[in-house]
Amino acid sequence: MSVVKKRKYNNDYIKNGFASIQKNGVDQPQCFICYEILSNDSMRAPRLERHLWAKHGALKEKQKEFFAARCDNLKRMKLDTAGSFAQTSEKVLEASYELLRLVSRTKKSHTIGATLVKPSLLKSTDIVLGSESKQKLSQIPLSDSTVKRRIDDVAEDIQNQLVTAVKQSQIFAIQLD
Numbered sequence: 710m711s712v713v714k715k716r717k718y719n720n721d722y723i724k725n726g727f728a729s730i731q732k733n734g735v736d737q738p739q740c741f742i743c744y745e746i747l748s749n750d751s752m753r754a755p756r757l758e759r760h761l762w763a764k765h766g767a768l769k770e771k772q773k774e775f776f777a778a779r780c781d782n783l784k785r786m787k788l789d790t791a792g793s794f795a796q797t798s799e800k801v802l803e804a805s806y807e808l809l810r811l812v813s814r815t816k817k818s819h820t821i822g823a824t825l826v827k828p829s830l831l832k833s834t835d836i837v838l839g840s841e842s843k844q845k846l847s848q849i850p851l852s853d854s855t856v857k858r859r860i861d862d863v864a865e866d867i868q869n870q871l872v873t874a875v876k877q878s879q880i881f882a883i884q885l886d
């Protein structure tokens with residue numbers, strides 16, 4: 710009888726961009742950028758690194774702290790099953806970006822995300838929908854540092870899109886106002 714050795718999660722994998730999720734008592738690596746769950750057999754640095762480079766090449770220069778922050782976010786979203794976890798965290802991220810967009814439109818300091826928007830949101834939700842819904846919405850990252858990071862992410866994304874578009878076009882003009 711052959712016994713298949715199960716791989717264990719190691720905190721060093723944070724710098725490869727992976728957290729761990731348990732399925733049927735087995736650790737499986739979960740990417741905390743796209744939330745993809747890989748097999749237990751992929752629980753080794755070269756495999757995880759390959760995912761990071763192949764799917765998130767633009768982020769490869771980022772340091773361990775960046776991943777540690779993402780990992781903290783992921784851990785804060787405590788949910789029971791892998792499926793609803795990924796789904797909810799995607800919604801939470803989407804909400805975070807949408808709220809950021811609203812915050813940026815006010816042309817006020819981005820700190821109002823944490824000081825005004827989130828408390829208002831949670832207070833209303835608690836009153837109208839109850840504490841369970843409030844708990845869910847409290848997962849939406851809107852702290853100063855998160856909003857700052859989102860702004861940087863969005864800026865970087867726009868820059869990448871622009872550079873790609875410029876590279877792909879044969880001619881382009883720059884208009885300055």
Ligand SMILES: [Zn+2]
Pocket residue numbers: 740741742743744745760764765
């Ligand atoms: Zn990924």
